[in-house]
């Protein structure tokens with residue numbers, strides 16, 4: 256069953272058609288990659304899924320509920336977590352606090368006036384955060400300020416923060432963009448591990464198709480705002496249309 | 507203790523000891539000695555220390571945690587004072603209902619102003635709060651003071667008159683603010699040799715209230731709510747995508763800090779039953795910003811230190827006049843003495859704001875973390891010296907940094 260259904264979504268920026276009639280289904284418990292050359296509209300599509308942009312036409316259903324017109328925090332509370340192109344974390348807070356916040360958000364909802372309680376007394380939540388830090392191999396960095404982490408660790412932390420909420424859908428926007436080769440491989444390995452260990456649906460946006468070949472079960476190729484083909488990785492690799500789309504970029 | 511960790515407990519105990527023993531600590535110089543003008547242990551000034559401390563503690567909950575810089579918090583202070591004086595006029599001179607109402611009214615008022623101002627962030631938020639505060643000032647100064655509807659008594663300021671209802675005022679109750687019969691002005695003076703120490707009822711009421719609200723501030727800082735407020739300051743984007751609605755968090759912080767300001771305003775009126783519009787002026791709003799930054803934004807003790815620092819030096823510097831200067835520099839040859847006095851003159855008396863400005867610039871440039879950072883650096887240096895001394899026999903010491 257498809258957990259995310261994108262139907263006839265179009266989006267214009269002035270005269271520019273960023274998305275034209277995008278149709279896309281993401282199956283539950285699958286890894287679905289959306290690839291395409293720069294400017295294809297990948298980030299725009301993602302922003303339509305998480306409440307940052309409102310598409311001009313079409314519908315986006317998550318678990319048969321429309322997400323259009325909802326605020327990002329409401330969409331997150333429905334079970335969608337997002338990893339950004341450049342890691343978005345709480346830089347001035349410690350690694351531990353970064354991990355606590357999403358867990359509090361999951362338990363207490365979008366707002367709760369818990370001003371008199373003490374964090375240290377929230378044993379269950381602290382423990383959950385510790386387990387997650389262990390899982391991300393970051394337990395030794397728990398008292399560090401998140402801003403002082405390396406690029407790769409920031410990415411790990413952000414992914415860990417999203418996972419700590421047990422989301423039903425994890426969205427990643429070019430999670431390896433601008434990373435060194437080693438960090439890229441680490442991130443891919445981490446995502447593979449997540450896929451094996453959890454019941455989770457992952458939708459990943461990527462510019463570099465080689466990054467996702469070993470990870471994705473289905474790949475949609477986006478070019479100039481419309482899906483070109485959707486297939487399993489093996490068939491995407493040799494597809495002449497896909498080559499053309501990427502070649503056009505290289506020219 | 508009290509649900510605090512060790513470090514916070516000791517901080518609270520230190521603050522409690524300092525405030526309770528303030529009449530001694532602030533009067534270290536014997537009465538009548540040349541240094542006596544540096545004493546600060548008289549009731550009026552001590553009251554101001556703690557009242558502005560409360561104001562700054564509350565302001566820091568908004569500015570220090572969420573990073574939203576309000577330039578209009580004096581409006582809540584003023585509203586608190588007006589509410590308190592109205593309670594004196596209508597009910598009685600007992601300070602409890604007066605203080606309670608000042609907190610409630612300031613809370614409602616800050617909910618309204620916060621709701622509108624928080625639609626914007628950054629500089630636009632600051633400007634909105636400033637605009638609201640100046641509107642409140644204009645309302646208090648003239649609009650709400652006309653023969654038909656006189657809420658603020660305009661330029662004269664709101665005060666209690668003999669023909670006010672005071673329906674609950676007992677026949678024997680003091681004819682000035684009191685706590686169940688204990689007048690706020692009641693002062694016991696203890697003379698020890700050449701020294702003299704004042705123990706004032708009003709000061710101790712303010713001090714106890716400050717300790718309570720300081721404790722509450724620590725609880726807020728250490729709570730999940732406090733962590734969310736720091737998240738607002740750090741990255742609202744991440745916060746929204748983590749399922750948190752940053753608006754009610756920020757608004758709650760705004761209202762809490764508004765209530766602290768209202769409490770400070772209510773206490774001011776309880777110490778001196780008078781409320782004037784000038785309390786809402788933008789300069790008063792700016793002062794609490796200075797106090798917080800000077801002391802150390804986002805730290806627990808910083809705002810209290812900043813408030814004490816500014817109020818102390820305001821008092822000392824504004825008291826020094828040319829005569830005092832001449833007596834200080836009398837040892838210099840006449841021409842030189844006049845020259846020195848001439849040079850220092852602009853920085854004292856009414857010119858003390860010039861001194862404050864320079865101090866503020868120095869702190870912001872060299873100690874961005876405020877007095878708290880200064881204290882920490884000093885401590886570190888002392889510690890390093892000590893370890894250096896310990897290491898010395900075992901060989902050459904590493905150069906510092």
Ligand SMILES: Nc1ncnc2c1ncn2[C@@H]1O[C@H](COP(=O)(O)OP(=O)(O)O)[C@@H](O)[C@H]1O
Nearest residue numbers: 268271273291292293294295296297298299300
């Ligand atoms: N907020 C915006 N305003 C105007 N044009 C935009 C905006 N966001 C994206 N675009 C344009 O839409 C197209 C698709 O952009 P984007 O979705 O970021 O592509 P991708 O992420 O695939 O590289 C680009 O031509 C881009 O310039």
Ligand SMILES: [Mg+2]
Nearest residue numbers: 297298340429
């Ligand atoms: Mg992009």
